[in-house]
Structures are given as structure tokens and as C-alpha cells.
Amino acid sequence: MNQTILQRNNVKVSGKGTQYMIFAPGFGCSQAMWRMIAPAFEEDYRVVLFDYVGTGNSDLQAYSAERYNDLSGYVQDVLDICDAIDAHNAIFVGHSVGSMIGILASIREPKRFQNLILMGPSPCYENKLPDYYGGFSREDLAGLIELMEKNFVGWANYLASTVMQNPDRPALAAELEESFCSIQPEIARNFAVATFFADNRKDLSLVTIPALILQSKEDVIAPIEVGEYMQRTMPRSSYKLMNATGHCPHMSHPEETTQLIREYLGILILKDKS
């Protein structure tokens, strides 16, 4: 394994299976967001968690605004990890923009993946009326970037000053490391622009890997219209409307999410009956 990549992306491999199951977080969050569902797959898979460069506990020195100014840098992160762990026919589970990153990775290196499981994916957040409803106007998205700047500047300063003022309290530092959404304002801004102003609609028809779209109800970020559009446009895709509501079913409704992934993968081994 390529230790440099594994450290750069803070890759954690666990579980008893032989097939890899790679979990890709959504915008700006770290691998901590998988902690409610990933352990459920450790019995049957080799679970792979990671942070994109610039997020979580990745190596910040490896960040370059040039590489990560659009999604292709993040796609390359996933492919680098696949190469480092020698993944073939892996199950890829992505949340939000993580889904889109997985889709693009699968187009570039299909042999790495067997299935894609996509939670709340969207190929384009901006409305392109009358042909396409993404959910948001350009002004909404520009407002989001501004809102992020206001929030992140405060968070970043707070985190930095708290750590500096308490060098003798490692527990506090550990807790701050747990602040899985902490991200440098400049990195957050670039990632947000790469995510929310992307238009990957043309790529959907190029996907050759079978995919499951998990669509939750009342998802403001990726509305039902978008999930249905993805299913219509992606060959070999299935679509499941969840009972779960909101944009983070893997956190708010982990049981249903786990169950649907298991059903799709056909590993509902009926352990209770055996």
C-alpha cells in the first residue's frame, strides 16, 4: 500500500470481508459522518473511510487551490486511494457531493467499482430552466457561499484561538479534532464553489457501473425531482425513495439506510434464521 496517500487522505481500513466498501463523505465533512452506518458493514466488507485533502484529518500541506478548484481534484483523491489499496470491484457509497465524485471516478476507472450507492446526489444544484430543476437560483448559491464565509471565518478563528490558549489540555484538542466540520475558510470556499456551481449532467449517461440512488423525502439540497432526473439519465441505475427525511439519512435514519444498502447488495443474509 502507498503509505503517503493513506496518510494524506487519513485512510482507515477495517472489517472482515475481502471486498472493499469505500465511504465518501459529502461537502466539507469528515469521515466521522459515517460512524452510524459504516460499522454495520464491517462483518461482510473491508470498510474504507477517508477524508478529502483539506478536510477532516487529512494532510493540509497536500492541499493546493489549483488541484482542488473543481471536483476533478477530489475525484483524483478517490482514484489515488483506490490505487493505494489496490481496489477492484469495490462498493462505493457516497453522500451528497461524494456521490458525484464517485460517479466521475467510476467513469474514469470503471474497473475499480462494482456498484455505486448514491445518497442525495445532484449533478447540478442550479436551476437550468426550463430543461432542468436543480432547486436553486444562481443568487441562492452565491448567497450560500457568502453565508459559509461568515460562518467559517468565525469557526476557524475560534478553533485556532482555543487550541492556542490551551496547549496543556490535549483532551480539548482531541475534541476539536472531532469537530468534523471544521475546515479552513479558503478551502471551504473553493470546495463550495467546486460543489455548488458544478454542472455534471452530461456525465451521467457515461456511467457504466450499476448504481442505487437513495432519495430521502423533503431533501432541500437534492430534491426528489433531481433524484428522478438522475435515475432517468443514468443507465443501470435503481431509485429508492426512502421514508427518511432531510439530506443526511445516514445520520438521521441509519437503520433504514443500512437496510436499503443491504437489500440492494443482496447480502440480507437472514442471519437470524441461520
Add this chain to the structure above:
Amino acid sequence: MNDTLNRIPCGYLSLRDDNKISTINQTLLDILEYDHTALVGLSIDFILSNSSRIFFRIYFTPLILLNTKVNEMFLTFMSSSGEEIPVLLNAVRRETDGVIYHECVVFPILRQMEYENQINRSETSAKKARHELQLLQAELEHKQHSLSVLKAQVELYRNQMEELNVKSDKR
């Protein structure tokens, strides 16, 4: 809700697990210009600006579920008349009688925002002024350089003149 909480001088809002509004105090209703019955049962999305809706969904859910609290989240609320109200929001996830609530306090920061906007404007004009100053300094340096070139030339001519004078004197 008791009267103290209802009239306390900051907004109070409790959400169910699915972020639908469970209770909301009078202070916040006054700020938002809504009646109690109009908002209870609706998603918090209803009182958020479009941009804040996305932000809320990206960050509120992970933070409240994994950390059980949210501190100083900056959001923009929308009043019934469409006015934007910048707020800071703190929240905790708490179980009461077996039901999960996200209890939020909401603090409007109109003046603070005005202040921050002023600072931003000042910073922008300071940046512009610095840039202009740099241009002027560069121009000044350029002119000083030209001047020193000219001085050197004058010096050269003077020397040549002196040499010529000396030569003519000798003749």
C-alpha cells in the same frame, strides 16, 4: 411554554427531530411577524432564506446529531413581509418525555451585521487605498529613478563642460 420563556428578550424555537417547528416564543413571532398557529408544524425551512436552507441542511444535522449541539451558527431568517433577518443560533438536542427536541435560541444581529458590513466596507476601501498608495509609490520610485538618471546625465555633461573649459583655457 411559561410566560418568562415566551417573553424573554431573545427568540426561542424548539424543533422536532425532523426539524419541524414544535414551539416558538412570542419574541421570535414578533420578529418574524407571524402568528403562532401559522408556523407550528411547518419545517424550519419556511422561515429560512434559500441560501440558509442549504447551509442549515449541510451543517445543522451533522452537528446536532454527532455533537448534540450547535454554537453560533449564522443564518438569515425571513419575516412574513420578506425582510431578511440575520441571526445567530445556538441549539441543543434534548430528550423530553421520550421525544427528541432541538431547542434553539435565536439572536437577531441586525446592528452587529450593520457594524460588520461597515467594517467590511472600511476594509475594502482601506485595501483600495493601500493599492492606490502602492501605485503612487511605484510611480514616485519610477520618477525618482528618472530623476537620478537625469541628475547623472547633468553631472556627466557638467564634467564634460568642465573638461572642455579646461582644454579651451589651456589653449
